[in-house]
Amino acid sequence: MEIFLRDKEYNWKLHKGTLQELQKEFDLRQISIGYGASIGDRVSIGYGVSIKKLDIFTKEYIYIQLGILPDEKGYFTMYKAVTENLTDFYSGKYQYKLNKGDSCKAERNQDIECGENCWHFTNLWKAIAFADKRPHKIISAKIHIDDILSVYDKVRVRKFSNVKVVDINF
Numbered sequence: 001m002e003i004f005l006r007d008k009e010y011n012w013k014l015h016k017g018t019l020q021e022l023q024k025e026f027d028l029r030q031i032s033i034g035y036g037a038s039i040g041d042r043v044s045i046g047y048g049v050s051i052k053k054l055d056i057f058t059k060e061y062i063y064i065q066l067g068i069l070p071d072e073k074g075y076f077t078m079y080k081a082v083t084e085n086l087t088d089f090y091s092g093k094y095q096y097k098l099n100k101g102d103s104c105k106a107e108r109n110q111d112i113e114c115g116e117n118c119w120h121f122t123n124l125w126k127a128i129a130f131a132d133k134r135p136h137k138i139i140s141a142k143i144h145i146d147d148i149l150s151v152y153d154k155v156r157v158r159k160f161s162n163v164k165v166v167d168i169n170f
Contacts, residue, residue, distance in 0.1 A: 005029065054149050056110060065151055066123045074145045077165065078121035078155065081131035086165075094119075096139055098139055101161030103147075110150045119152070122154040128168060138166040 001019060004012045015022055026032070055061065059070050070076045080096075082126040083110065104118045114120070122130070127138050141160040149156040 013072065024042045038129045039089055057108065057145065057147060058150060062145070062148070062151055062155070065153060066155070068123050070145055075142045076145065077140050078106060078143050078160075079127035079138055079140050080119075080121050080158075081127045081136045084137055085136050086139065089130075089136075096163050098163055098165065100163055101141065101159065103159035106149055108149050108156045112150055112156065113152050114156070118149060118152045118156050118158055119160060121160065124166070124168075127157075138168055140166050 002014060002016050005025060006016055007013055011126060015025055045071050046060065059074075062076070063069050066152060068076055068078070070084075082096055083089060083092065084096075084098040095104075101118070106118050121127075121143060124138070131138070140163070141163045143155070143157050147157050147159040149158055
């Protein structure tokens, strides 16, 4: 086995040997090597690596997932494909209203991707792709980062405002 470990001055040093021969170094650094690993909210490995819980409710993470950034007040412009009469594709019952918005009572929960009586929005290109060849309109809405409940290739939101129809026939 060969492994680089940092010493107390943060210099990297190559250690070679069998697991038994390197065990003293591992014990000094509280490193455990086995057949599996469990990483929870925080892990620290030796002198040189620190892995922390990823905060998905940041503008950086949302940018990585959707490629959009918020304005200076924390509002994203996000998009959704809807029917030509501005109802949702899923049930056909929810009516989006121009220049309006809506809200629901829900808590952030990254384990819930869909449902829970809230709404989904995404970036423009994914909204267009979702519409596919069905008759549709693309709407945009303003969504504050604090109103995002889960983040995937779309976001689930508890509140949105200022619905507009987006002209994509350019």
